[in-house]
Amino acid sequence: MTLDVNKIRNDFPILKRKVNGCPLVYFDNAATSQKPSKVIASITDYYENYNSNIHRGVHTVSQEATDAYENARKKIQKHFNAKHSEEIILTSGTTHSINLVANGFTSLLNSDDEILISELEHHSNIVPWQMMCEKNGAKLKVIPLKDNGELDYESFLKKLSNKTKVVFVNHVSNALGTINPIKKIISESHKLGAAVLIDGAQASSHLKADLQDLNVDFYTTSAHKLCGPTGIGMLYGKKEWLEKLPPYQGGGEMISEVTFEKTTYAELPNKFEAGTPNIVGAIGFGNALDYLNEIGFEKIEAYESELLDYATTRLKNIPNLKIYGEAKNKTSVISFNIGELHSYDLGTILDKYGIAVRTGQHCAQPVMDFFGISGTVRASFSFYNTKKEIDYFYESLKKAVAMLS
Amino acid sequence: MGIIEVQNEIIDEFSLFEDWMQRYEYMIELGKSIELIESSKKIDSNLIKGCQSKLWLHAELNNNKLIFKADSEAIITKGIAAVLLRVFSNQTPEDILNANLDFIDKIGLKEHLSPTRANGLISMIKQIKYYALAYTKN
Numbered sequence: 207m208t209l210d211v212n213k214i215r216n217d218f219p220i221l222k223r224k225v226n227g228c229p230l231v232y233f234d235n236a237a238t239s240q241k242p243s244k245v246i247a248s249i250t251d252y253y254e255n256y257n258s259n260i261h262r263g264v265h266t267v268s269q270e271a272t273d274a275y276e277n278a279r280k281k282i283q284k285h286f287n288a289k290h291s292e293e294i295i296l297t298s299g300t301t302h303s304i305n306l307v308a309n310g311f312t313s314l315l316n317s318d319d320e321i322l323i324s325e326l327e328h329h330s331n332i333v334p335w336q337m338m339c340e341k342n343g344a345k346l347k348v349i350p351l352k353d354n355g356e357l358d359y360e361s362f363l364k365k366l367s368n369k370t371k372v373v374f375v376n377h378v379s380n381a382l383g384t385i386n387p388i389k390k391i392i393s394e395s396h397k398l399g400a401a402v403l404i405d406g407a408q409a410s411s412h413l414k415a416d417l418q419d420l421n422v423d424f425y426t427t428s429a430h431k432l433c434g435p436t437g438i439g440m441l442y443g444k445k446e447w448l449e450k451l452p453p454y455q456g457g458g459e460m461i462s463e464v465t466f467e468k469t470t471y472a473e474l475p476n477k478f479e480a481g482t483p484n485i486v487g488a489i490g491f492g493n494a495l496d497y498l499n500e501i502g503f504e505k506i507e508a509y510e511s512e513l514l515d516y517a518t519t520r521l522k523n524i525p526n527l528k529i530y531g532e533a534k535n536k537t538s539v540i541s542f543n544i545g546e547l548h549s550y551d552l553g554t555i556l557d558k559y560g561i562a563v564r565t566g567q568h569c570a571q572p573v574m575d576f577f578g579i580s581g582t583v584r585a586s587f588s589f590y591n592t593k594k595e596i597d598y599f600y601e602s603l604k605k606a607v608a609m610l611s
Numbered sequence: 612m613g614i615i616e617v618q619n620e621i622i623d624e625f626s627l628f629e630d631w632m633q634r635y636e637y638m639i640e641l642g643k644s645i646e647l648i649e650s651s652k653k654i655d656s657n658l659i660k661g662c663q664s665k666l667w668l669h670a671e672l673n674n675n676k677l678i679f680k681a682d683s684e685a686i687i688t689k690g691i692a693a694v695l696l697r698v699f700s701n702q703t704p705e706d707i708l709n710a711n712l713d714f715i716d717k718i719g720l721k722e723h724l725s726p727t728r729a730n731g732l733i734s735m736i737k738q739i740k741y742y743a744l745a746y747t748k749n
Binding site: 226547548549550551554555558565566580581609610 | 631632635636639663664665684685686687688
C-alpha cells in the first residue's frame with residue numbers, strides 16, 4: 207500500500223493557502239514541518255477543556271492535565287522504544303537537550319579527556335561543547351567530512367581512543383541530509399568506554415529510531431520537525447547516565463526536599479524538568495507521533511525517497527546545477543547551487559512563485575567552509591509534498607535562472 | 612537633481628511595470644550599472660550587517676557631497692543598493708539626513724523593509740544616514 211497524498215494534504219490546513227498569489231509550495235521541511243489538524247485540535251482542546259498545572263493539583267482538571275502530559279511521555283517512550291518512561295526528559299527542544307547533556311558532563315570531565323564531534327554538525331551542536339571545554343579543559347576533536355557529504359568513518363576510528371569520553375554525531379545532517387552510520391559509531395565508541403549522544407532532530411520525521419536496538423546513551427529530537435508544536439522536544443538518556451548527570455536547572459518540580467541547608471533532588475524524570483513544563487506542547491507532541499504512526503513510517507520513508515529521486519533527476523537537468531551531499535544514504539533534502547548565482551537571489555525569486563525554500567548557511571558554517579561556498583539553496587521534502595509541486599519548482603527555478611542570468 | 616526629484620523619477624519609472632517580475636528585472640538591470648566599490652574597499656568594516664549575501668558600502672565626501680559606492684554578491688541586493696545610491700549618492704549630508712523614504716513603498720519595495728528580511732535594506736539605509744550624520748558634524 208502506498209501513501210494517499212491527496213488525502214494527507216487535506217489534513218494540513220496551511221497547504222490550502224496562497225503566497226504572493228500562488229499556491230504555497232512548502233519545501234522548507236528540514237527547518238520545520240507543517241502541522242496537521244489533529245495536532246492543532248489537541249492544542250485547542252487542552253486550553254478549552256482541561257488547562258491546569260500538573261503534578262501537584264488534587265483537583266480533577268489538574269489530574270486530567272497530569273495524565274495527558276504523562277501519557278504523552280509514554281507515547282514518546284513507545285515510539286522510540288525506550289526501556290523506561292523516566293528515561294524520556296521533556297525539554298524545549300534539541301538545543302536545550304544538548305545543553306543539558308553538555309552541562310552535565312562539565313563536572314564529569316577534565317583536561318585529560320576528549321570529546322569527538324562531526325564536521326557535519328549544526329551550530330547548536332558545536333557551541334555547547336565548546337562552552338563545556340572552556341570550563342573543564344577537555345579537548346574537542348572533529349570527525350571530518352568526505353566530498354560526497356559522508357563522514358570519514360576511517361578517520362573516526364583513528365581519532366577514537368580511550369581518552370574519548372563523549373562522541374556526538376547527528377543522525378541526519380541538516381545541511382546535506384546525509385544519514386550517518388550511527389549504529390556502528392555507537393558500538394565502536396562503547397568498545398572504548400565513550401558515551402554517545404545522537405541528535406535526531408533531522409531524522410525523526412523521516413525514520414523511526416529504535417533506541418534500545420541502537421544501544422545509544424543519549425538521543426534527542428524536537429517535536430516541531432515531526433508535525434508537532436514548537437518549543438517542545440525530548441532528551442532520551444539511559445537511566446544510569448541520567449542518574450549520574452547533575453541537574454541542569456533549579457526550580458519547582460525538580461526537588462524532593464528543600465531547606466536552606468540542603469536540597470535533595472527529585473527522581474527521574476522530574477530531576478531535569480524544573481518549573482512548569484510545556485504541558486500543551488507535550489500533548490501536541492504525543493498527538494503528532496500518533497498521526498505519523500497512523501500513516502506509518504515505512505510508507506513515509508518509501509514515499510519521501512521516491513520524491514527525493516524524482517527531484518534529484520529533474521534538478522540535474524538544469525545546466526550548472528551542483529548538488530552538495532550525495533551520500534548513498536540520505537533523507538529527502540537537496541542542497542544546491544546554480545553556477546555563480548547567489549542562493550539569496552534564487553530564494554527571493556522562488557518566494558515570488560509561492561515556493562518556500564531555505565537559503566544561506568543552514569546554521570552549519572563548517573559544512574559550507576568544507577565545500578568552500580557561502581551557502582546553498584536547500585529544498586527539503588515531506589510526505590505531504592507531491593511530484594506535481596516538484597515539477598512546478600523545477601519550472602520556477604528555470605525562470606528564476608533566466609531572470610538572474 | 613535633488614533627492615525629491617530623483618525619487619519622483621524612480622517612482623515614474625517603476626509605475627510602468629505591471630508585475631513583480633518586471634520590477635525585479637529592472638532592479639537587476641540597475642544593479643549592473645551600480646557605481647562599484649573598489650576591491651581595496653571591500654573590507655570587513657565596510658560590510659553591511661544583517662544581510663544574507665555580502666554587501667559592501669563606502670562613502671567619500673567630495674565638494675560637500677557624499678559619493679556612495681557599493682557591491683554585493685547577490686544580484687537583487689545589488690539592485691536594491693543601486694536604487695538607494697541613485698537617490699542618495701552625490702547629495703549633501705544635510706539633504707540625506709532630512710530625506711524621507713516614502714518612495715520605497717511607492718515602488719513596491721516595502722516588502723524588503725521588514726527588519727527580519729535578510730537583505731540588509733534597512734541596515735543599508737541606516738548606514739547611509741550614519742555617514743551623512745558623521746559628515747554633518749564635521
